Amino acid sequence: MENKVINGFQIVQDLIKLRWVPEILKSIQLGNQRYSEILTSIPYISHTELNRKLSILIEKKVIEKRTNGTNTYYSLLNFGKDLVHIFNHLEDIEEKYFQTS
Numbered sequence: 001m002e003n004k005v006i007n008g009f010q011i012v013q014d015l016i017k018l019r020w021v022p023e024i025l026k027s028i029q030l031g032n033q034r035y036s037e038i039l040t041s042i043p044y045i046s047h048t049e050l051n052r053k054l055s056i057l058i059e060k061k062v063i064e065k066r067t068n069g070t071n072t073y074y075s076l077l078n079f080g081k082d083l084v085h086i087f088n089h090l091e092d093i094e095e096k097y098f099q100t101s
Contacts, residue, residue: 015060015083020045020053022087025076028063029084033073 015021020042027041039050054074057063062080066073076084 011060012083012086015057015062016086018053018056020049021057021083024050024053024057025062025080025084026087028074028076028080033075035072035074038074 023042023045024038027038030041032038032041035050035054038054039045039047042050054063054065057080058065060079061077062083063074064077066075
């Protein structure tokens with residue numbers, strides 16, 4: 001049981017610590033499913049970095065890439081939805097305990 005917890009934590013930690021991953025996943029969750037929508041919704045991310053992170057997220061089965069004719073769409077898989085839930089919870093903790101008046 002302890003090994004499963006450690007392995008699960010390691011997998012999540014490896015993804016969370018990657019720059020831009022929370023922003024990309026939250027962007028997709030908010031309805032930005034096309035590459036151009038994701039790119040414009042995240043200030044300062046480059047094309048190269050977005051391509052790199054999307055590839056990693058597809059490889060880790062966090063998101064999926066679907067093509068419909070000439071259009072490509074990205075959507076969250078269950079793992080991605082769970083990660084967004086974790087990100088939202090971390091934001092709630094930050095607001096609750098670390099916001100200064």
